[in-house]
Amino acid sequence: MKNTFGNAISITLFGESHGDMIGAVLDGLAPGLEINEQYINEKLALRRPFGKISTSRAEADPFKIISGVFNGKTTGSPLAIIIPNNNAKSGDYADLKDIPRPSHADFTANVKYHGYQDYRGGGHFSGRITAAVVCACAILQYALENKGIYLGSHICYMQGIEDKNIECVEDIKTLANLQFPMLNEKAKEQALEIIESVAKDGDSVGGVLETVVLGMPAGVGEPWFDSLESMLSHAIFSIPGIKGIEFGLGFGFADVNGQLANDNFAINDQKIVTKTNNNGGINGGISNGMPIVFRSVVKPTPSIYKEQQSIKLSTMEEQPLIISGRHDPAIIHRARVVVDSLTAFTLADMLTVRYGTDYLAKDGE
Amino acid sequence: MKNTFGNAISITLFGESHGDMIGAVLDGLAPGLEINEQYINEKLALRRPFGKISTSRAEADPFKIISGVFNGKTTGSPLAIIIPNNNAKSGDYADLKDIPRPSHADFTANVKYHGYQDYRGGGHFSGRITAAVVCACAILQYALENKGIYLGSHICYMQGIEDKNIECVEDIKTLANLQFPMLNEKAKEQALEIIESVAKDGDSVGGVLETVVLGMPAGVGEPWFDSLESMLSHAIFSIPGIKGIEFGLGFGFADVNGQLANDNFAINDQKIVTKTNNNGGINGGISNGMPIVFRSVVKPTPSIYKEQQSIKLSTMEEQPLIISGRHDPAIIHRARVVVDSLTAFTLADMLTVRYGTDYLAKDGE
Amino acid sequence: MKNTFGNAISITLFGESHGDMIGAVLDGLAPGLEINEQYINEKLALRRPFGKISTSRAEADPFKIISGVFNGKTTGSPLAIIIPNNNAKSGDYADLKDIPRPSHADFTANVKYHGYQDYRGGGHFSGRITAAVVCACAILQYALENKGIYLGSHICYMQGIEDKNIECVEDIKTLANLQFPMLNEKAKEQALEIIESVAKDGDSVGGVLETVVLGMPAGVGEPWFDSLESMLSHAIFSIPGIKGIEFGLGFGFADVNGQLANDNFAINDQKIVTKTNNNGGINGGISNGMPIVFRSVVKPTPSIYKEQQSIKLSTMEEQPLIISGRHDPAIIHRARVVVDSLTAFTLADMLTVRYGTDYLAKDGE
Amino acid sequence: MKNTFGNAISITLFGESHGDMIGAVLDGLAPGLEINEQYINEKLALRRPFGKISTSRAEADPFKIISGVFNGKTTGSPLAIIIPNNNAKSGDYADLKDIPRPSHADFTANVKYHGYQDYRGGGHFSGRITAAVVCACAILQYALENKGIYLGSHICYMQGIEDKNIECVEDIKTLANLQFPMLNEKAKEQALEIIESVAKDGDSVGGVLETVVLGMPAGVGEPWFDSLESMLSHAIFSIPGIKGIEFGLGFGFADVNGQLANDNFAINDQKIVTKTNNNGGINGGISNGMPIVFRSVVKPTPSIYKEQQSIKLSTMEEQPLIISGRHDPAIIHRARVVVDSLTAFTLADMLTVRYGTDYLAKDGE
Secondary structure (H helix, E strand, O other): OOOEEOOOOEEEEEOOOOOOEEEEEEEOOOOOOEOOHHHHHHHHHHHOOOHHHOOOOOOOOOOEEOOOEEOOEEOOOOEEEEEEOOOOOHHHHHHHHOOOOOOOOHHHHHHHOOOOOOOHHHHHHOHHHHHHHHHHHHHHHHHHHHOOOEEEEEEEEEOOEEOOOOOOHHHHHHHOOOOOOOOOHHHHHHHHHHHHHHHHOOOOEOEEEEEEEEOOOOOOEOOOOOOHHHHHHHHHOOOOOEEEEEEOOHHHHHHOEHHHHOOOEEEEOOEEEEOOOOOOOEEOOEEOOOOEEEEEEEOOOOOOOOOEEEEEOOOOEEEEEOOOOOOOOOOHHHHHHHHHHHHHHHHHHHHHHHHOOOHHHOOOO | OOOEEOOOOEEEEEOOOOOOEEEEEEEOOOOOOEOOHHHHHHHHHHHOOOHHHOOOOOOOOOOEEOOOEEOOEEOOOOEEEEEEOOOOOHHHHHHHHOOOOOOOOHHHHHHHOOOOOOOHHHHHHOHHHHHHHHHHHHHHHHHHHHOOOEEEEEEEEEOOEEOOOOOOHHHHHHHOOOOOOOOOHHHHHHHHHHHHHHHHOOOOEOEEEEEEEEOOOOOOEOOOOOOHHHHHHHHHOOOOOEEEEEEOOHHHHHHOEHHHHOOOEEEEOOEEEEOOOOOOOEEOOEEOOOOEEEEEEEOOOOOOOOOEEEEEOOOOEEEEEOOOOOOOOOOHHHHHHHHHHHHHHHHHHHHHHHHOOOHHHOOOO | OOOEEOOOOEEEEEOOOOOOEEEEEEEOOOOOOEOOHHHHHHHHHHHOOOHHHOOOOOOOOOOEEOOOEEOOEEOOOOEEEEEEOOOOOHHHHHHHHOOOOOOOOHHHHHHHOOOOOOOHHHHHHOHHHHHHHHHHHHHHHHHHHHOOOEEEEEEEEEOOEEOOOOOOHHHHHHHOOOOOOOOOHHHHHHHHHHHHHHHHOOOOEOEEEEEEEEOOOOOOEOOOOOOHHHHHHHHHOOOOOEEEEEEOOHHHHHHOEHHHHOOOEEEEOOEEEEOOOOOOOEEOOEEOOOOEEEEEEEOOOOOOOOOEEEEEOOOOEEEEEOOOOOOOOOOHHHHHHHHHHHHHHHHHHHHHHHHOOOHHHOOOO | OOOEEOOOOEEEEEOOOOOOEEEEEEEOOOOOOEOOHHHHHHHHHHHOOOHHHOOOOOOOOOOEEOOOEEOOEEOOOOEEEEEEOOOOOHHHHHHHHOOOOOOOOHHHHHHHOOOOOOOHHHHHHOHHHHHHHHHHHHHHHHHHHHOOOEEEEEEEEEOOEEOOOOOOHHHHHHHOOOOOOOOOHHHHHHHHHHHHHHHHOOOOEOEEEEEEEEOOOOOOEOOOOOOHHHHHHHHHOOOOOEEEEEEOOHHHHHHOEHHHHOOOEEEEOOEEEEOOOOOOOEEOOEEOOOOEEEEEEEOOOOOOOOOEEEEEOOOOEEEEEOOOOOOOOOOHHHHHHHHHHHHHHHHHHHHHHHHOOOHHHOOOO
């Protein structure tokens, strides 16, 4: 469904980078969910650029919930959010329609939309849209936390640098307060150095995010097309710049034998657990009660200051291109919040499919 | 939608490993598509076990199309396929309900279905169901070939062994005739040696499949939730044993800077191309006319002959388990056909969304 | 989704009148629902022709459930049903491709499917497909009854003849045993006389079905696109021959003022009820706890023995047509079971959306 | 999908009567469709109250398109519309939460949403939301007209008064300029007299709308669940106050024999037509090229000034109720625009399913 996702709960996105506003509609919400504006703002703040490693476009993201909330709680009817675009400088992008930026969506958008697309600042393809995603999904992430389900992501890898693992709810809470989400201080410094260094060089950098979900009940997901992996990857791949996802041991499964790969069972505190978690908490597409663990890779920001080879569409000639305007040398730390957001959305949706409309608002269980 | 997938065209699956029959329903097909039974049988043959590296269960897969075809062509109404299960030995699995196999879906199925699942041979979670997928999707893969769109997969990596790349339609045609899909003879021998060796040891092995699509028109896919990556990953992750997917450079994006990662444009034969294809033929979720390239990882078959730790659900005690019955030391070569099948399905669906119901049956364009 | 319907539970149909078999797939069922084969057969028997007023095609409908059931209960994975077509005489219909029958789907099918449709006996448009609908939905109707939700339909009107109203569960149980569903004996005789009389004349007759649902909980349905009326009408209009539906007072609302039309509230046995039920148990698209009441009109069977005007498609000339073969002078009494079936399906689906996957299998509310 | 409808094109609604704003998101639009603001405003004006027969709430409906349009044409990405609610007087409705209005959604909303609903002015159930529907769908209705597909509705019946039939495109154009949509002047006067008379009495009135679509190509629609009747009725029944729909002869089919009911074919100007149009342009769920004709019934506005019986939810006691605030004695003339709007939407969606994304923007055909 193009810009709508979800079965029991759905999210619909709209907006362009340089339009009046962007927004999202959440439908199928349980009535009675609390709207915690501070929580939403904290999530939005994490998505915003910071310090030297981000663009100078200051996005305050003063979101406005225009429906679906009454007396501070969800009503159960569609919750629409709008966020004005205050700071767009359209002039910066005027040339880009004819000369598409390499590895951006400029060219494919032009083919798909026959030249009618709003090309300014990437239009509907802009990372700007993710502010609406974060805002909407924060409501669901907060509801999940009230059910004891915590999730968070960190930069687990970037150009040789590795972070320590997320191991407990405390780690997730720590990450929720970090603008640059790495748990190991040393690794974090090194990663920031890499980013500053490529920034000075007019270049950019990507990395790998690892997401961990704690407290997910067993028995959620489907054997075939709505497997947890299918639904999560469907959501995560909609984020601009994500080019890979792996669950548990992921591509590492290609290097080990079954005996090592298999997760043996054990009883722990009268609960069934597995001794290892190579399957990332999912068997046969269904949660098994262990932490859900996946990693997604963010490609280097395609907007760089170096000369690149493009083409002039109007004349079909090759054309060198130097991109001006503002752009981040890295977006992985900002993309992290979007990954969290769509993870929260997908799990909230699948729990609602399983347990009914009111589940997220119910106490207990 | 659980066991149904697709927007303009949909596939619905049913069946269990040890039930009477399995099957699939394809809906939304263009009328007038040719049913090439030989082509379908060739695909089914590639999915079937072969030689020493597979189970001894001989599955002849005599599929029967029971609706939607008239005079050898699709009618446009739902095409249903059934495949009888002739050779199931249910006795082999009777104990497994109470003692779930590690890294199988036995445990999660039991939680989800409250013990009502058909546990014999993995039931609806069995790889057996993929025979119906292959049979149904072969109709679409054949139609795509008639439009000049070719796709195929090979084992590109397994425990240190690498295959050469797929480079042209000839490579894809070669793979279509290989029971064990590797292009480099030396690498293939080594891979087969690994499999035989782990088989002797009662163990199993996984690997990485690389899929290449040639001839895909530019402009297909959506910026947000129905991005090509989202739709393809949604389909591919429904295949049992797949735990990761990456497009183009994939996780390799975490090791390079933007300048190296970006695909510069060029004009070739009056067509717009990119000099590299690090984005795997997809920008902003939309095909760019270059080959679509992705890799998916297959975990080692969880059924191994070694002793493992399980639990006895009825008593909640830990319980050693030695699995009997037949099982493959590797399924990656068989999974490859299923990956091809769901890739064909997904592209056929997205092309139909874009160009209308009759597209796949139309000449030219 | 063309031949698939439903949100939490879905039904997918396939088959043609003169193909090998027809069938249906139910997905999203709660695990643990009882399969009562006798109940299913009773519903199928009601759909079958009887006595003088129906065709002589004897359809025994020996359905076979080929997946999704284990030890007599649903497993929770897709339940597929097939019903062989044993008695089709394709020869009867061979001429009809070029000369479409008036008010049948022959002409529209030919335009839509470019001549590739299986035209024999109406193909996929045939009422024959409804046997699969009845068989599949009987499982859900039985589950609803176990939750205290009873539903049934009678012929409330036919050419001036009116039946008495359905007033209680007993009436519904009575109807479940009537091959010709009218409660008032006198009216029933008159209706049968009309049918016999038009039959002798080579003509056909339609009528109005009234459906009543007792025991439906309040609070199910959506304000906008998935209102109870929207979902029920979507389902009911898929039945061949249905051309109208009205809820409660229906078209009668055009003749009364608001004061008369409005359903005043009252307290009855500590339960909120309405004194009248002009809204047919639905306000704002949501059930209000009163009986759900709607009427649907079945047009006269278009196959009649009288000479009609058709056209010859191959020459684009007008062409008189006399239809041979078997056909019913009335199908309303058989359509009734299909209306019940899709009503049961729709309510089961909407209850599952609201209360979660396991709802229908749970004891008590 | 609750508040989202459509397959190839989708519409998502949000907003409450007394919230900040209401709105809609259209997704899946062809790029390049012209936005004719005057056309949209004309449609909105028809929905607005007028003269003595409507409420005094002046709704100027200054809609704002906040995404999906660039340089006056659709871009192909989601088109979001917002309309501020400037004139809501929430005080009027404060008591109604505890004492539900008869035949309104107050009671069912309270059950469904557990008291969390925004009850002011009907909240999300309010006819106010239809302003967003009209605004969004006007874009599609305009595009249909550019393809030669015209549609319109009139009040064909109200308490004994009948209008003359819509017979040609000119009639549709006439109706598009009438605030009170009746073609026969005498009938119109009588209908207005009825409305004024019931208004004086503090009562309200309903009626029947007849909708005609001219120029619809043959071959659009599906045999089963997405039949034209299914999709249109699904859309139309989402409009507050609609309680019945019938196609062609509709409930009149219960009074005629097959010979009279059947539409014989003829050749007219080398085109295949039917001599009568009892099937309302649809056979087997598929358009046959004749005018699509259906009637829908609007119940009398439930808000009346007379004393009615309600209940007090907090004490579960019966409670007389006199509704204050503003309300229309009739909404049928305003509902007409909403029926037109959702008819345009549904046909645009089904044409796009059939002919592909770009169909509505293409010249010719």
